[in-house]
Amino acid sequence: MIDIQNLTKRFASHTAVNEVSLRVGPGETLVLLGTSGCGKTTTLKMINRLIEPTTGSISVDGIDVRQQPGPELRRRIGYVIQDGGLFPHYTVADAIATVPKLLGWEPAQIQERTRELIDKLQLPASVLTRYPAELSGGQRQRVGLARALAVKPPVVLMDEPFGALDPFTRRHVRRELFGLNELRETTVVLVTHDVNEALELADRIALMDKGRIVQIGPPDELMTNPATDFVRDFLDDKPLRTK
Numbered sequence: 001m002i003d004i005q006n007l008t009k010r011f012a013s014h015t016a017v018n019e020v021s022l023r024v025g026p027g028e029t030l031v032l033l034g035t036s037g038c039g040k041t042t043t044l045k046m047i048n049r050l051i052e053p054t055t056g057s058i059s060v061d062g063i064d065v066r067q068q069p070g071p072e073l074r075r076r077i078g079y080v081i082q083d084g085g086l087f088p089h090y091t092v093a094d095a096i097a098t099v100p101k102l103l104g105w106e107p108a109q110i111q112e113r114t115r116e117l118i119d120k121l122q123l124p125a126s127v128l129t130r131y132p133a134e135l136s137g138g139q140r141q142r143v144g145l146a147r148a149l150a151v152k153p154p155v156v157l158m159d160e161p162f163g164a165l166d167p168f169t170r171r172h173v174r175r176e177l178f179g180l181n182e183l184r185e186t187t188v189v190l191v192t193h194d195v196n197e198a199l200e201l202a203d204r205i206a207l208m209d210k211g212r213i214v215q216i217g218p219p220d221e222l223m224t225n226p227a228t229d230f231v232r233d234f235l236d237d238k239p240l241r242t243k
């Protein structure tokens with residue numbers, strides 16, 4: 001469970017995140033949706049302390065994130081970014097084993113978990129010895145998720161996780177990944193500016209504009225009962241045809 005209270009981040013005179021409060025329940029997928037520069041990534045990175053808030057508080061499972069050193073916290077919170085965020089000189093097996101090794105897992109346990117993950121993510125065993133440059137975009141994305149899920153973290157943060165994929169692969173990979181039971185049990189905060197992705201994946205959407213949450217609720221509620229014209233216009237993502 002994530003509890004964010006009155007979170008604000010200022011960069012010099014610019015307020016990137018402005019008094020944001022929200023809760024994400026256990027196993028819930030919350031999507032932070034909004035225009036470019038509205039503060040989604042900054043909000044996400046404050047949860048795992050890649051960015052420190054100016055004011056406000058964040059707790060994960062009842063513990064204030066500031067009470068834990070950043071690196072330790074980030075071992076307990078999975079993090080997936082665009083194009084997988086993999087180190088170029090780590091093989092797939094090394095990438096998946098990174099956090100389990102830091103946590104002192106036995107080699108046999110790491111190997112078993114790695115096999116389980118590549119199986120669940122429908123990756124061939126032959127990818128294990130390959131480097132990121134030798135994978136397709138969709139495969140890199142799956143490996144990024146495998147790495148983030150390796151130690152079964154209760155919380156996973158995702159920043160435009162499918163952003164580097166073409167629209168067809170994007171739909172395919174996201175349906176496959178979000179169909180995993182393992183991910184359904186995990187608390188997920190996902191950042192996107194893709195309305196359809198948000199409508200498809202979110203239990204609740206927090207629609208942001210200029211550092212603030214304009215409306216938060218289940219996708220249906222935002223669609224049928226938009227709080228403002230901005231919400232209605234933002235969600236109205238149908239192609240405009242002039243002929």
Ligand SMILES: Nc1ncnc2c1ncn2[C@@H]1O[C@H](COP(=O)(O)OP(=O)(O)OP(=O)(O)O)[C@@H](O)[C@H]1O
Pocket residue numbers: 011014015016034035036037038039040041042043193
């Ligand atoms: N390190 C930084 N220093 C100064 N300004 C920053 C910094 N990081 C972000 N900002 C500014 O804060 C605002 C919010 O940025 P943020 O990356 O959170 O937006 P976003 O909603 O994730 O956008 P996008 O969808 O384009 O990634 C932007 O105006 C950005 O320029």
